[in-house]
Amino acid sequence: MQIVIQQAAFDPGAMLNQFTASSAGAGAVVSFTGLVRDEEGRLSALEIEHYPAMTERAIGNILAEAHRRWQLSQGLVIHRYGRLQPGEPIMMVATAARHRAAAFAAADFLMDYLKSRAPFWKKEISAAGSSWVAAKDSDEAALQRWS
Template sequence: MVVRVQAEPFDVGAELAAFAAGRQDVGAEVSFSGVVRDDGGLAAMEIEHYPGMTEKALAKIEAEAVARWDLKASLVIHRYGRLEPGEKIMMVATAAGHRAEAFEAAQFLMDYLKSRAPFWKKETGADGASWVAAKDADEDALERW
């Protein structure tokens, strides 16, 4: 079970290879990686967090996912700092005995990261900079858990 908050880019392929290496106790591995998206004119996204608090919050939700879905392994990576369109912003991987557990746990982790993880995002474009507000759809996604 791994949680990392980092400024440095990561290689999804290398992370997945390391995550799966030597595992024979699982029947399913699920992964998701998020990418900074340019919806028209985005130059960069700045992600801020409070070191220590962020890792603690992510570890708590990761532990809940492990307990709820009997995960054999999990990985959560989230970047901070300045990111440009096309860069990887986060990654979740889960491994479980069966695919339903792995998929559900991954969705749970992704929904949490999108709505409750203590990160603050500011988008910069041609019109200046603005903080990203929470979206109702992201909040609604948490209700199923």
């Protein structure tokens, strides 16, 4: 299980190749890469803040939970912080398991957690100013299905 919290950009393809190569014995690898989204064409940047020890501990706990629930052979969470531009990779989740259903479910579980509970604070910056991104009810609802 690996957690990478970094400011630097990463290459999702290279990371997936590395992850897959380290997943000997798995029958399935699932990955998801999130990009900085600019739905209305007005976002200049997204700034992400976090407290390193808190963030790594929280993500480590949920990655361990995914491992227990779905018997993952490998798990990876990469999340960036700092100033990011629209279209840049912001995060990646990869899971490896004996069977595809477990790999898909674990990746979905991890994404729902990261969207609603991971201790990151996001600020959208545009020509009109900046504002903190509020939690969404839909993200909370998605997380509830794993209870």
